[in-house]
Amino acid sequence: MVTRRGAEAAVLVPVQEWRRLQSAARPSLKQLLLSDAARAELVVPERGLAKRRKVEPML
Numbered sequence: 824m825v826t827r828r829g830a831e832a833a834v835l836v837p838v839q840e841w842r843r844l845q846s847a848a849r850p851s852l853k854q855l856l857l858s859d860a861a862r863a864e865l866v867v868p869e870r871g872l873a874k875r876r877k878v879e880p881m882l
Contacts, residue, residue, distance in 0.1 A: 825833040
């Protein structure tokens with residue numbers, strides 16, 4: 824454990840352990856957004872089928 828002015832700042836681990844942790848880690852949000860693989864189907868309703876409400880003018 825490495826501290827800076829008494830507060831924990833970093834942890835030193837062997838290279839093999841770091842590689843194991845990196846390979847087991849989930850992808851970051853940036854990696855997910857930039858990936859080609861879809862995570863879920865996006866259902867988009869057709870446009871123009873919505874019924875409009877009648878708006879009463881305010882007096």
